Amino acid sequence: MARKVLTGIPVSSGIAIGKALFMNRRLYGRIPRQSIAQHFVEGEKSRLKQAMDQAVEELDLVRGQVPNEFKEHGLIIDSHITILRDPKLRNLAFGYIEDMRINAEWALLKAVKEMEKRFAVIQDDYIRQRIQDVRLVADRVQSKLMGLSHEMQEIEGRIILMAHDLAPSDTAGLEVDKIMAFTTAEGGKTSHTGILARSLQIPSIVGVKDLEDTVEDGEFVIIDALKGRILVEPEEDELAEYIALQDQFDGYQKAIVRNCHLPAETIDGYRVQVQANIELFEEVAAVLDHGAEGVGLYRTEYSYMNREILPSEDELFEEYRDLASILSPAKVVFRTLDLGADKFISGFGAIDERNPALGLRSIRLCLQHRDLFRSQIRAILRASLAGNTAMMYPMISGLRELREANRVLAEAKAQLRDEGIPFNEELPVGIMVELPSAVMTAELLAKEVDFFSIGTNDLIQYSLGIDRTNKHVSYLYQPLHPAILRSIKHVVDAAHQSGIEVSLCGEVASDPFCVPILMGMQIDSLSMNPQAIPGIKRIIRQTTMDECKELLRRVLECRTVTKINKLVMDSIFQRFPEELAFYSSLLDNEDFV
Template sequence: MATAKLAGIPISAGIAIGKAFFLNRSHFAQAPRHTVPESLLDEERERLRVAFQQARDELSGIRQRVPAELKDHALIIDSHLMIMSDPKLQGAAERHLTELRINAEWALEKAVADLEEAFNALDDPYFRERAQDVRVVCDRVRGQLMGRKVDFKAMGSRAVLLAHDLTPADTVELQVDKIMGFATVQGGKTSHAGILAKSLGIPAVVGVDGLEDAVQDGAIVVVDGLKGVVLVEPTEEELAAYGDLKYQFESYRGAIIKNCHLPGETLDGYRLKVKANIELYEEVAQVIDNGGDGIGLFRTEYTYLNRTELPTEEELFEHYRDLADILAPRRVILRTLDLGADKFMAHFGRLEEQNPAMGLRAVRFCLRNRELFRTQLRAIARASVVGNISIMFPMISGLKELRQSMNLLRQCQAELTAQGLPHNPGMPVGMMVELPSAVMTAEIMAREVDFFSIGTNDLIQYSLGIDRTNRHVSYLYQPLHPAVVRSIKHVTDSAHQAGIECNLCGEMASDPFCVPILMGMQIDAISLNPQNIPGIKHIIRQTTMDDCKKLLKQVLESPTVARTNQLVRETIFQQFPDQLTFFYSLLDSEEGPTQ
């Protein structure tokens, strides 16, 4: 039998080799479809009502067992409970059952299909994700109707877990000590399955088409979390090759993890803070375990998603305070809401925008909806009493937006003082530099804030006028474009001349070809995915500031991207020790550094 090679999205690095265990294959099997005699319709309706109630009871029980460290998963389970309790979904299924005289499973499927069609017609990624939540709820109810429950205890020994999808409720029930790695049909880079894999530190690939048809329980599979591949029944040669790669990766990973708590300091004494970008409370453990020097970017948006009601000031305060408390004395930088108006339709109405990415979003949206903004600012200010919290505003395009945001924060702090609520009036305040207008006025902005944080992902897109998710122009996404390098250098110099810190977050911070150049600019801190911190720290400790400055000088003199990429690649491989070759090979591509 020939090896099946399935492609997906790599979510968590590493290689897993073992027997396959499909968690919920039968749970997603085709439900029966048939008509029902009128005399049995009442019985079928009762079956549907009982299934909804049993599904609610089951999910409520799981919700009560959610540990404190998975509190963000609990919010998603709450949203699924709300969907399940909404009479619209059950009512629509009952109407289909009565009017079409069809069985409960078929009626439920039609009701969900109607909702999915309505969501997808809005042509918005956020609502397509909400359609997926409705599908998750449907699957749980359908499992009750068909008498099929996911058996989390059926995995007798360690195995590679395969599944159609993994929901937050599933993660509470899993026997994680038996999972060598996993792959799912559904999911993306921010899916619940991906978050689970990163927190467990196990190889994972999601979005794998054909997984259910290609793999039988007990089959030997390889999950390649480096390249995003699942091999089914590999040959002896393939097994040997992957076994060798697994050994190399784990040896390399073990070596860098052992020293990850050492500072990111060059051989000649220059120290660069290496922090993490996270969005969930449960990711904090990864930051600490991987030697992170703090949180350079906490994305506060997640608390606002997957729910029908906006979070209260008290809820946000407790969330931010707990985060800061567990990381103390490490610094935590909270970025205020970076969502668009399209994510708040239920509360503020639908806004027609041809290009939401450049429309009413981030600080623009918050300044338009000040009560929403004030709630978050008050919560952050109150949490700052822990002492290690900083705040920064995203998508600042000019001085007016920055001053309006700062003034509103000061008003909130004055209110807290008047109310006798403790806070830190000296909480550091910064701004994201991610628009060309902010770059060009950086020396003016630097006089207004305590620190800059350069958001390279958006800065590159806005500077070069490309959408990196568009496959037709993604090749133009070049971090080492002369315009990008010069922009970062100008912002860094402007910050230092004003006596403030300049940090940088985005994919450039985890790219080994870019980090030495950033070090040459004397960036004060970088922040990246927690998993990448040990490797980047290892690189920092293998070089000197003198070498980084020489490389930066050559890059600034280079007129083209192609020449810069070639120069950087040759220099990196020539100057860095042989033991880093394996790390670089994982990031290698034919077209140069980060694409």
């Protein structure tokens, strides 16, 4: 057995085997705590100010080294600079130095602890998690105070990079060709580490408990980013097993990527579009490399986050124009701002709501802040001539919201005409179907839009009344629940009866157990994480519509989710054993069961 097995959240699939090297460890246990005499107070304050100023200069320098294709990471560095310049953190630490007469390192530590308490009571999850940015900034300042280098030692050979956390400023100058995998103690699926790892297509596990206390530099480790496991100093039999698994996985990946640009067409000629979900401009390379036939969901709200000043219309126009032109003639579907619930921007901050998931968010928030909404719509319209583009509204609950959103669209079009700014007058406009009310009124909504896009993540949550991030009820998050399957089929049928196309862009689109059922419903397009596209396209190319329709028929006859899961698992495993070899490890604890 390995000396130790750690677990975390896999955010980029694969197997990596090699020696560990830490870029940084949290300094918490090494920070000196000293009482000081009164005549040293001003000196300690000056030392803290100097360390903060040095950190700002360092980040400014790094910011200038970020290439244009990683400009979103540059915005995160800007937010770290803003934290350092913000008087809140500085004044808190100065107060501890003056009132308690303690050294600068200890005072900064206490200031961060105080800010952690303030962030902990914020209901909005996205804002609450921004305390991690404060910690990253404080660690950089502590390094200055303690005379330590914040930079990693020179990499010799290929390594598995480990860290407490990785900020864009940490990774801007990394020799990525020498890194086999990323592993961090902090972070989640949307953290910078996860996004970077997916864009580089290397294995990554984040949120690993006890990582820093368990693994030493130079130790031999296995990164299993299929199951989210780290084996520290494995035995020979474990090593042999993982070398074989790594060869199998790499061979499978090469095989499916080699043919990923072939169309997603069944043996008997039914063609479905397979597109990508992305949130950052830098992910365009992954879209092109993995055979995506366009972008079915561009999450525009991420351009508004991690910054103090809202993006201007011109800035958004340039981003949208560049994305559309690079991917042309493939389509790009821009989802308008889906802010609120777990995503907020500094211009609004967290809204005091008992249940933000059911509160002022998405289209509701935009309709209350129409200037913000109109500015984004103008940018999308202006970019519409650069390529094949479309726009859709999130979280539409009924005709009233749809018509109100379209009024703002009409106002934006009228303004552009008056200003002599050209745009595509026939820009397709659709909606996200992710609320039960939208499902039940799909026939009415379909008559007033150009397309539907089903967002299964929220549809499942709202239909079944559960939060899949809540460990106490996550087992109830069932994509193959009879109510969910019937809801999706109802929406697809309503769309086709009105002569419009329907896409599905939730996680279900990349689930190999669900895709044949969706095909049986005659879905028009699927949109997913770029990395999932080659495998899903390969499954589609190996099946027939007769098989998919028969499976759908049998599934709809089942009365319970347990029977559906068993039927689907048996059928899909028997039909696609090779494709599912790397999914079987997920079945014990993920959404499928």
